[in-house]
Amino acid sequence: xxxxxxxxxxxxxxxxxxxxxxxxxxxxxxxxxxxxxxxxxxxxxxxxxxxxxxxxxxxxxxxxxxxxxxxxxxxxxxxxxxxxxxxxxxxxxxxxxxxxxxxxxxxxxxxxxxxxxxxxxxxxxxxxxxxxxxxxxxxxxxxxxxxxxxxxxxxxxxxxxxxxxxxxxxxxxxxxxxxxxxxxxxxxxxxxxxxxxxxxxxxxxxxxxxxxxxxxxxxxxxxxxxxxxxxxxxxxxxxxxxxxxxxxxxxxxxxxxxxxxxxxxxxxxxxxxxxxxxxxxxxxxxxxxxxxxxxxxxxxxxxxxxxxxxxxxxxxxxxxxxxxxxxxxxxxxxxxxxxxxxxxxxxxxxxxxxxxxxxxxxxxxxxxxxxxxxxxxxxxxxxxxxxxxxxxxxxxxxxxxxxxxxxxxxxxxxxxxxxxxxxxxxxxxxxxxxxxxxxxxxxxxxxxxxxxxxxxxxxxxxxxxxxxxxxxxxxxxxxxxxxxxxxxxxxxxxxxxxxxxxxxxxxxxxxxxxxxxxxxxxxxxxxxxxxxxxxxxxxxxxxxxxxxxxxxx
Amino acid sequence: xxxxxxxxxxxxxxxxxxxxxxxxxxxxxxxxxxxxxxxxxxxxxxxxxxxxxxxxxxxxxxxxxxxxxxxxxxxxxxxxxxxxxxxxxxxxxxxxxxxxxxxxxxxxxxxxxxxxxxxxxxxxxxxxxxxxxxxxxxxxxxxxxxxxxxxxxxxxxxxxxxxxxxxxxxxxxxxxxxxxxxxxxxxxxxxxxxxxxxxxxxxxxxxxxxxxxxxxxxxxxxxxxxxxxxxxxxxxxxxxxxxxxxxxxxxxxxxxxxxxxxxxxxxxxxxxxxxxxxxxxxxxx
Numbered sequence: 001x002x003x004x005x006x007x008x009x010x011x012x013x014x015x016x017x018x019x020x021x022x023x024x025x026x027x028x029x030x031x032x033x034x035x036x037x038x039x040x041x042x043x044x045x046x047x048x049x050x051x052x053x054x055x056x057x058x059x060x061x062x063x064x065x066x067x068x069x070x071x072x073x074x075x076x077x078x079x080x081x082x083x084x085x086x087x088x089x090x091x092x093x094x095x096x097x098x099x100x101x102x103x104x105x106x107x108x109x110x111x112x113x114x115x116x117x118x119x120x121x122x123x124x125x126x127x128x129x130x131x132x133x134x135x136x137x138x139x140x141x142x143x144x145x146x147x148x149x150x151x152x153x154x155x156x157x158x159x160x161x162x163x164x165x166x167x168x169x170x171x172x173x174x175x176x177x178x179x180x181x182x183x184x185x186x187x188x189x190x191x192x193x194x195x196x197x198x199x200x201x202x203x204x205x206x207x208x209x210x211x212x213x214x215x216x217x218x219x220x221x222x223x224x225x226x227x228x229x230x231x232x233x234x235x236x237x238x239x240x241x242x243x244x245x246x247x248x249x250x251x252x253x254x255x256x257x258x259x260x261x262x263x264x265x266x267x268x269x270x271x272x273x274x275x276x277x278x279x280x281x282x283x284x285x286x287x288x289x290x291x292x293x294x295x296x297x298x299x300x301x302x303x304x305x306x307x308x309x310x311x312x313x314x315x316x317x318x319x320x321x322x323x324x325x326x327x328x329x330x331x332x333x334x335x336x337x338x339x340x341x342x343x344x345x346x347x348x349x350x351x352x353x354x355x356x357x358x359x360x361x362x363x364x365x366x367x368x369x370x371x372x373x374x375x376x377x378x379x380x381x382x383x384x385x386x387x388x389x390x391x392x393x394x395x396x397x398x399x400x401x402x403x404x405x406x407x408x409x410x411x412x413x414x415x416x417x418x419x420x421x422x423x424x425x426x427x428x429x430x431x432x433x434x435x436x437x438x439x440x441x442x443x444x445x446x447x448x449x450x451x452x453x454x455x456x457x458x459x460x461x462x463x464x465x466x467x468x469x470x471x472x473x474x475x476x477x478x479x480x481x482x483x484x485x486x487x488x489x490x491x492x493x494x495x496x497x498x499x500x501x502x503x504x505x506x507x508x509x510x511x512x513x514x515x516x517x518x519x520x521x522x523x524x525x526x527x528x529x530x531x532x533x534x535x536x537x538x539x540x541x542x543x544x545x546x547x548x549x550x551x552x553x
Numbered sequence: 554x555x556x557x558x559x560x561x562x563x564x565x566x567x568x569x570x571x572x573x574x575x576x577x578x579x580x581x582x583x584x585x586x587x588x589x590x591x592x593x594x595x596x597x598x599x600x601x602x603x604x605x606x607x608x609x610x611x612x613x614x615x616x617x618x619x620x621x622x623x624x625x626x627x628x629x630x631x632x633x634x635x636x637x638x639x640x641x642x643x644x645x646x647x648x649x650x651x652x653x654x655x656x657x658x659x660x661x662x663x664x665x666x667x668x669x670x671x672x673x674x675x676x677x678x679x680x681x682x683x684x685x686x687x688x689x690x691x692x693x694x695x696x697x698x699x700x701x702x703x704x705x706x707x708x709x710x711x712x713x714x715x716x717x718x719x720x721x722x723x724x725x726x727x728x729x730x731x732x733x734x735x736x737x738x739x740x741x742x743x744x745x746x747x748x749x750x751x752x753x754x755x756x757x758x759x760x761x762x763x764x765x766x767x768x769x770x771x772x773x774x775x776x777x778x779x780x781x782x783x784x785x786x787x788x789x790x791x792x793x794x795x796x797x798x799x800x801x802x803x804x805x806x807x808x809x810x811x812x813x814x815x816x817x818x819x820x821x822x823x824x825x826x827x828x829x830x831x832x833x834x835x836x837x838x
Contacts, residue, residue: 053750055746055749055750056746056749056750077755078752078755079752079755079756082750082751082752082755083752086750087750089743089746089747091740091743093700093740094739094740094741094743094744094747095743095744095747096696096744096747097689097692097693097696097744097747097748098689098692098693098696099673099674099692099693099695099696100674102761102763103674103692103761103763106761107748107751108751108752109759109761110685110758110759110760110761111748111751111752111753111754111755111756111758112752112755112756113756113757113758113759114759115759116759116761116762119759119761120761123761139699140696141696141699141700141703152747155751156750156751159751159752344710344714347713347714348713348714349710349713349714369716370716372716373714373715373716373717374716378714378715378716379711379714379715381707381710381711381714383707383711385736385739386704386707386708386710386711386732386736387711387712387715388732388735389708389712389728389729389731389732390731399717399728400715425735425739439715440715443715443716449714
């Protein structure tokens, strides 16, 4: 008997009755399965997941049936649903209800009215299983994003659910915390046999372990198959979702190979080795030599030192950087090393106690604020929500300028014309990001600072963002970007800097930078390192593969 | 340094403060006031060190001014010190003002200690079992405050990096508050979902009791009750009577004040005992 069975589910929201948010969805999920649900933003993933728990199901017109262990879901009592169907949401912060870690762990059990003995045992058990024991007594506000999301998961697992539903749980986390979290989910699935249904952008970490992938588009299930076969289907259909597939899959189908598709870097390496039993003739993409041409410098940082308080440790320790005009400059590095602080120092939110920030050759102190932020410098913060202060996107844009033509122009660049009359909070993460970017662009900056622009947005929106950035570059805007997203930087940046221990250690073009690294680099590079040199994107590997095959023939 | 008294059960802590603050409000007798201020101050300094000392230096002028101001409004009393604006400034009224501001000082000190000892989570866990919904509400407020502060900073920073916030403080403040409200409401919806998803409201709510009454807690509770009863009895016998106006008449200091002193010294005594215990333990090794 299927654990969860969805039969001919049709759903539409009251605001748009004619458009079906879910269109004839039929899915059957077995006990203990690990199912990943993919699709673009707005394809109905969250709507579908919320139907699986009555209290969270949105209002609207619904037909069709959902069975939980053979019983129609409406007939399963609220108490049983709360305990047996666990639901983890996107935002780690807002999901937490109480102020102490131990209290949050116990929250579900308190609601279910368990007695003290059971609560004690379960809370202790979960704290150990999730490695929370060390921060059991801490205040929730002192935790990192990754810890918070782990706490949300643990608090739900304490109720011992049979099904675990996760709705983009790692979109707000950095890559290391995200892969930690996903490993824990996998551990729960394999060790406890809990059924897992998850939606994720970061498919590289999930795809190899999932039993099944379900692809949704426009409220319909368009594919429902094993991860190995799904790539082929998307490739043949030329679906937008193909860009979200793990690099080995993209390379495999990009080279029009046939046979078993590799899913992990390890499998990808083996497959490449089998394809080229002897060392390939062409093993390098011709690198443009470093130009000696003297370029204009848009931004220069000289020996910046910064700390928040007199007695606190230094966050920036001698940061040096020079950003050429009209380039896309990316700063990568792990969490909490001072990347965001550097951006804050550039735009004057933090004032370094030593060192100099020069923007277009002029020290930052010599600018008047109106001069600096009116057409010279602007920053897009990490959370786009912090920029929205009005009821509609249009009003928010009008706060910056009254000229309709300017707004129309910027809206066209960011492709948000159709969103202007919506409330900013009604938009998806990618849409919010673009609206916030539009607001920032209205100051007409020549130097644009971006703090984690790809956080929480799917591969489809990333492409759009990259196009916008290219358009800006063509207009002579210099972009400085702080990011965790190695793949994005490798593909689109002109220069990449490594930030570590409060300073910038190395700066180079992405090809040389990522091509030289063996851990901190892209999946394409890790996969092809033994055969090709400095192939850092899927396109690089595909190009070299095809060239070599031609030579062989 | 770790405070031993804080490690006792919250109920024991809470009862102590009820006693200390309750008696502090009622007793105007200078001897009782002096005992309470001395004990309160030393415990407050013990808990907060230099931070407490700074806070105390801030309290002091307020209290002194209050004492000096009282005779301006209260002209009763037989010993006139001098005339001010055609009104008598009397010694008795000054003393009475001193006693009242002494009461204020004891309040400030004991509530200062209370803040260190009974943190928010202890307080809520104390009432969690009687009134679970109110206690949960308190917990959620406690969580919201730091959250909102952090978000305010974030919004203000984001606006600064756009060059906003230079024109008019009020307008800018309103914009930030507006953004904060919609952000908080949005978060509230998620929190509500998260609560319902974890079965909030489906069964009778229980509270997870992280603190348990140990034997030492029962003992201390008994000691507290005995001492406070003794103090109350002494008060009923008139040992704390103090009249300031029109003439000063004080009850003679008696055994009640001693019990009061012992009661208020409980936290410091426990810390002292602990220090000696550890000293001996280390000596044995």
